[in-house]
Amino acid sequence: MLSVEEAESIIFNLVKPLDDQQDVERLDLLSASGRVLAAPVVGSRDFPHWDNSAMDGYAVRYADVSNSSPETPTLLTVVEEIPAGKPPQVEIKPGLAARILTGSMMPPGADTVVMQEETRRQGTAVEILAAPREIGEFVRYGGSFYRAGNPLLPAGIAIAPPDIAVLATAQCVQVPVYRRPKVAILSTGDELVAPGESLKPGQLVDSNQYALTAAAIAAGCEAVPLGIVPDDPGKLKQAIAQALSLADFVLSTGGVSVGDYDYVEQILTELGGQIHIKSVAIKPGKPLTVATFPPSTTLGDSASNLSRNLSRNLLYFGLPGNPVSALVTFWRFVQPALGKLSGLRDRCLPEFILAKTQQDLRAGGQRETYLWGQIQSVDSEYQFKLAGGSHSSGNLINLAQTNGLAIVPVGKKLIPAGEMVQVMWVK
Ligand SMILES: Nc1nc2c(c(=O)[nH]1)N[C@H]1C(S)=C(S)[C@@H](COP(=O)(O)OP(=O)(O)OC[C@H]3O[C@@H](n4cnc5c(N)ncnc54)[C@H](O)[C@@H]3O)O[C@H]1N2
Ligand code: MOO
Ligand SMILES: [Mg+2]
Numbered sequence: 001m002l003s004v005e006e007a008e009s010i011i012f013n014l015v016k017p018l019d020d021q022q023d024v025e026r027l028d029l030l031s032a033s034g035r036v037l038a039a040p041v042v043g044s045r046d047f048p049h050w051d052n053s054a055m056d057g058y059a060v061r062y063a064d065v066s067n068s069s070p071e072t073p074t075l076l077t078v079v080e081e082i083p084a085g086k087p088p089q090v091e092i093k094p095g096l097a098a099r100i101l102t103g104s105m106m107p108p109g110a111d112t113v114v115m116q117e118e119t120r121r122q123g124t125a126v127e128i129l130a131a132p133r134e135i136g137e138f139v140r141y142g143g144s145f146y147r148a149g150n151p152l153l154p155a156g157i158a159i160a161p162p163d164i165a166v167l168a169t170a171q172c173v174q175v176p177v178y179r180r181p182k183v184a185i186l187s188t189g190d191e192l193v194a195p196g197e198s199l200k201p202g203q204l205v206d207s208n209q210y211a212l213t214a215a216a217i218a219a220g221c222e223a224v225p226l227g228i229v230p231d232d233p234g235k236l237k238q239a240i241a242q243a244l245s246l247a248d249f250v251l252s253t254g255g256v257s258v259g260d261y262d263y264v265e266q267i268l269t270e271l272g273g274q275i276h277i278k279s280v281a282i283k284p285g286k287p288l289t290v291a292t293f294p295p296s297t298t299l300g301d302s303a304s305n306l307s308r309n310l311s312r313n314l315l316y317f318g319l320p321g322n323p324v325s326a327l328v329t330f331w332r333f334v335q336p337a338l339g340k341l342s343g344l345r346d347r348c349l350p351e352f353i354l355a356k357t358q359q360d361l362r363a364g365g366q367r368e369t370y371l372w373g374q375i376q377s378v379d380s381e382y383q384f385k386l387a388g389g390s391h392s393s394g395n396l397i398n399l400a401q402t403n404g405l406a407i408v409p410v411g412k413k414l415i416p417a418g419e420m421v422q423v424m425w426v427k
Helices: 004-014 161-169 208-218 233-246 264-270 323-341
Strands: 024-028 057-060 074-082 096-100 112-115 119-122 125-128 151-153 174-178 182-188 222-229 249-253 274-277 289-293 296-298 307-309 314-319 352-357 368-378 381-386 404-408 420-425
Touching: 004 274, 004 289, 004 323, 057 074, 057 125, 096 125, 151 161, 182 208, 182 233, 208 222, 208 249, 208 323, 222 233, 233 249, 233 264, 233 314, 249 323, 264 274, 264 289, 264 314, 314 323, 323 368, 323 404, 352 404, 368 420, 381 404, 381 420
Parallel strands: 074 096, 182 222, 182 249, 249 314, 352 381
Antiparallel strands: 024 174, 057 096, 057 112, 074 125, 119 125, 274 289, 289 314, 296 307, 352 420, 368 381, 368 404, 404 420
């Protein structure tokens, strides 16, 4: 069986990012929020655009006011008021000052701003009551924060609110972003019914379809939920072929273990898929199937008559049916792969922190074990609070509000309360 690290690396290497030409769309500035930037952005203007004031006060010549104090104020004639957004009209010659407001352009001749609190207005003049600390005090010089032509934002970042501010300032109103990856999701199992249907004895509500659709959307993808497929090889093959014909990634749950109705792997092989992973030493999530389909694929028998041409391998993840196993394997393996596919250059691998566990963490020792719960910030340190109740991979009830998975490594059976543990952030 593969270790978690081996599986992670195999999967990550199978993914080729979206193409920075073919897979790019241009969006209005605000629609680009949360999307992945597909090309570097370079500004064509300095920032600040011109010398301007950092304070409400008076624009002066430093040499005029460098000896000012409350006892020996300097009296200057105020020649104009410069509101923000209007260019100054008058040059500041010795003995003159201009009333200036935060963000207003500096007038020619002035080199320093004295803040209003250090002045006393006297009709058409102003008294300067304190010497500035240095020439240029409270002046924000044009180009001092950024010079036109230098890189502003690199390709491959997820566009966040501060980046939107930068794009707006650079007047980048049409933003090149990667298209959202398309993720098809299907649930397999004769026992499954949709949440809105009535349950007969032995049946179970299909929660995986909904959890994975929500998770794929949260990961920035276009999710295509394809419904429930029964444990019937013919129908399953048709449904998987259809899913493969329309998506970048396909996720299915169930049917990947050793049971009599676990057909997924066999069908993937029949459809021309190459199986890279069959199981991983992870708990929950051991029976994980990962397959690729080459760029040009005729999907199985001629009856289905489905084919597709892609610029990259198509990835199929056969996730285990148990609800916790399905989400844990999504978080641990699918989400990073989606990040790489989406064009993210970094920040796509899982983030781990060290936290002090509040409870004993127990494991079998054979597989890397992921225990769900909450990362909390207590007394300026991270702590991990294990979810109460059963840690069976069939118990999705206590998975609610999980934001962290504590990891007990292979070979360890106990991490006692109070010790530090590695925890993976999930969202
Ligand atoms: N003899 C063995 N049996 C099992 C093994 C094994 O190694 N040897 N592995 C166990 C582990 S670990 C897991 S995980 C499961 C994985 O099973 P499958 O992926 O084949 O999934 P199913 O058998 O179809 O279902 C398992 C379980 O999950 C429920 N389920 C399935 N789909 C959904 C859904 N969409 N929403 C909610 N719940 C779902 C299903 O009813 C079953 O209870 O195999 C173990 N067995
Ligand atoms: O690996 Mo299974 O996911 O423990 O129940
Ligand atoms: Mg099974």
